[in-house]
Amino acid sequence: MESKANFTTSTDKCLLQSDELYEAGTLLIHSLKRNSFMFMFLRAVMGTAPDAGQFMALLLKLINPKKTIEIGVFTGYSLLLTALTIPDDGKITAIDINRSTYEIGLPIIEKSGVKHKINFIESEALPVLDQLLKDPANKETFDFAFVDADKINYANYHEKLLELLKPGGVVVYDNTLWGGSVAMPEDSVPKFRLASRDAAIEFNKYLGNDTRVQISQVPVGDGVTVCRRL
Ligand SMILES: C[S@@+](CC[C@H](N)C(=O)[O-])C[C@H]1O[C@@H](n2cnc3c(N)ncnc32)[C@H](O)[C@@H]1O
Numbered sequence: 001m002e003s004k005a006n007f008t009t010s011t012d013k014c015l016l017q018s019d020e021l022y023e024a025g026t027l028l029i030h031s032l033k034r035n036s037f038m039f040m041f042l043r044a045v046m047g048t049a050p051d052a053g054q055f056m057a058l059l060l061k062l063i064n065p066k067k068t069i070e071i072g073v074f075t076g077y078s079l080l081l082t083a084l085t086i087p088d089d090g091k092i093t094a095i096d097i098n099r100s101t102y103e104i105g106l107p108i109i110e111k112s113g114v115k116h117k118i119n120f121i122e123s124e125a126l127p128v129l130d131q132l133l134k135d136p137a138n139k140e141t142f143d144f145a146f147v148d149a150d151k152i153n154y155a156n157y158h159e160k161l162l163e164l165l166k167p168g169g170v171v172v173y174d175n176t177l178w179g180g181s182v183a184m185p186e187d188s189v190p191k192f193r194l195a196s197r198d199a200a201i202e203f204n205k206y207l208g209n210d211t212r213v214q215i216s217q218v219p220v221g222d223g224v225t226v227c228r229r230l
């Protein structure tokens, strides 16, 4: 099989580098097709990969979180997936700098009957996390967080999320393998991808040395790292 950096289109960013391997290896087809149209629409450009979404839905069912936070909403693929998976009285604080992309997916969220679980905040994420932390009632209350935004801030998000998460709470980071580029020589990575690739390498080292969490880097989608707060 040809080895290539997976930078061709936004929809084939999975690390399994052929369709056959992706389908055979992950036995995805049946469970993904059940909801494919709705989710394909929302995933459009930057959405989390379907196998990573499937993995996250499984994690969410296992954790059954009531209080969650998402950083990086885009058109709402992972947001809808979370909203559909958590219990009916579960809540998601969803943060993105751009409300207009959230509004593209909003009609589907509304049709799915899960809008009541979502508090969308249009903002840079860091000030929102700081604001939440100003209220002691928010500290150590979140069960789950998903981070899928600007890669250069992942370590900053991690520090604040650890204060917001309960002991035993889980944070999932998307794109921690960044198309496989974290293991590639710098000169084979397209220039526009370098900053995020370097940030992912630094972040992975930083998480690997963080004794406050138990981690597992899972090679689904673009690489997701699951951290459980100790
Ligand atoms: C990869 S997309 C999120 C995809 C989404 N999780 C999904 O599955 O469809 C990244 C999003 O992060 C948002 N973003 C980037 N930097 C941000 C920041 N500093 N604070 C909040 N949102 C940010 C972008 O506007 C974009 O919508």
Ligand SMILES: O=c1cc(-c2ccc(O)cc2)oc2c(O)c(O)ccc12
Binding pocket: 010, 013, 045, 046, 047, 048, 049, 148, 149, 150, 151, 174, 175, 196, 222
């Ligand atoms: O193509 C992208 C770009 C991003 C990205 C890059 C830089 C930022 O400050 C925010 C977002 O994120 C992506 C992503 O998370 C994904 O799953 C696929 C593609 C992209």
